[in-house]
Amino acid sequence: MVGDMDTELSIQQVAAVTQLSTHTLRYYERIGLLAAIERASSGHRRYSGQDIAWINFLTRLRATGMPIREMQQFAELRRQGDHSLAQRRQLLEIHQRHVQQQLDELNRNLEVIQDKIQHYRELEAQYDTNTLTGSKH
Amino acid sequence: MVGDMDTELSIQQVAAVTQLSTHTLRYYERIGLLAAIERASSGHRRYSGQDIAWINFLTRLRATGMPIREMQQFAELRRQGDHSLAQRRQLLEIHQRHVQQQLDELNRNLEVIQDKIQHYRELEAQYDTNTLTGSKH
DNA sequence: ATAAAACTTAGAGTGCGCTCTAAGTCAATA
DNA sequence: TATTGACTTAGAGCGCACTCTAAGTTTTAT
Incomplete structure (x- = not known):
């Protein structure tokens, strides 16, 4: 069951588990909160377990009133890695x-x-x- | 000091004490949150101590996330009196x-x-x- | 094979709560 | 008396965070 982290979900499935709309998921990616979700050969998005965990954390930040701008900064820092x-x-x-x-x-x-x-x-x-x-x- | 309730303040003074802008104070009146603030002979608004207390309470409701719509209902009920x-x-x-x-x-x-x-x-x-x-x- | 459903992108539209502008009147001071 | 500034109204504009539409492609089901 550890391998479940590698399960890849469609945008609809992610919308169901995160309670965000597919519109919002694409919007978050577009403005750099999610950055480069993997694509299937069809071009459709495939979300990883890590993506879901990150989306859930973003949702906590939003729910506590963090502005999108600041979440973008945070996401950018994350992209820069360990340092x-x-x-x-x-x-x-x-x-x-x-x-x-x-x-x-x-x-x-x-x-x-x-x-x-x-x-x-x-x-x-x-x-x-x-x-x-x-x-x- | 009890008589202070009758002090009448200008919109600027109310803006200063309530931390709302004059724009917002007029807006609140326009949409029925404040309803009929008294006017001086010049037509300028004159706020009573009761008005200030009400504005401060409204501000608490806003700060706790009550939508304007609901505040309007509440203000309407208030206008209807004791019953x-x-x-x-x-x-x-x-x-x-x-x-x-x-x-x-x-x-x-x-x-x-x-x-x-x-x-x-x-x-x-x-x-x-x-x-x-x-x-x- | 064909229709219906789900996906893609770019970009327009929405709802909320203000916030500001325009055009004009009134009041206070040099 | 002139001009500066505060006030009035009606209505337009704005920032935020989505939310939806349009136009087109791909996948799934009959």
């Missing part, structure tokens, strides 16, 4: 800090929203009481 | 769940990124060793 390891790590460390900031902000905002919900609950209780006792109508 | 309290609360409760999902996903993705950083650290250490011992060049 770019430190730069790739630094890029990810910066991004990691951004994600932590997002988390902090999201947590703060969540609290405010929860406070508001609680506030509404109290207002509702009061409003219901007024309505039931017939005051003012 | 929409329960609906407003429900809308916020749904949004609250979305925010919690965002937080969960962000946390999962952060972990993957951190793992990748750690992986790079290990590869770097190995690469440096190989380089120093002159193996392979």
Whole structure:
């Protein structure tokens, strides 16, 4: 089962497992996020297990708000091989800090929203009481 | 200091305190997020303390990914007064769940990124060793 | 053999949330 | 009084990340 890494998938199959559209997969290749996917003799794309793993990681970066531009830089560094390891790590460390900031902000905002919900609950209780006792109508 | 709620601010002042551009403030009013800001005799906008509080809350909703469409619904409910309290609360409760999902996903993705950083650290250490011992060049 | 489906490329179109421009009115200062 | 600057409106334009279309070739199924 180790050899599964060599399984080659069609664009439709990759779309199914990555949840990206075939349009998006071609788009990612075109703008250099994927760079040179292998072709079958027919010219059709054949994705390797490594390609899938890379696409999945890209998806994590996108989901955490990394702009395409930065992902392009990251992909370019990857293409340059081992001597770019430190730069790739630094890029990810910066991004990691951004994600932590997002988390902090999201947590703060969540609290405010929860406070508001609680506030509404109290207002509702009061409003219901007024309505039931017939005051003012 | 309680009377500060009645202070009326110009659009520039509101832009300064809310960190929104004057363009965005007019845009929000135009699409019904703010609805009918008072005007001075000159026709210039005059924002109340309540307006500012509302804008700040809207900003929290935006920052947590609520689409403008939904904010418009929320603003509309607010305009309808007390009898929409329960609906407003429900809308916020749904949004609250979305925010919690965002937080969960962000946390999962952060972990993957951190793992990748750690992986790079290990590869770097190995690469440096190989380089120093002159193996392979 | 032929039709339907899937693939290819280049490039146009879309939806979101602003962001800016144009044309004009009003207000404050030299 | 003149001019600089802030304000008004309606509507066009923009950046991002896709998403789709058109035109053509290849593969698969009947």
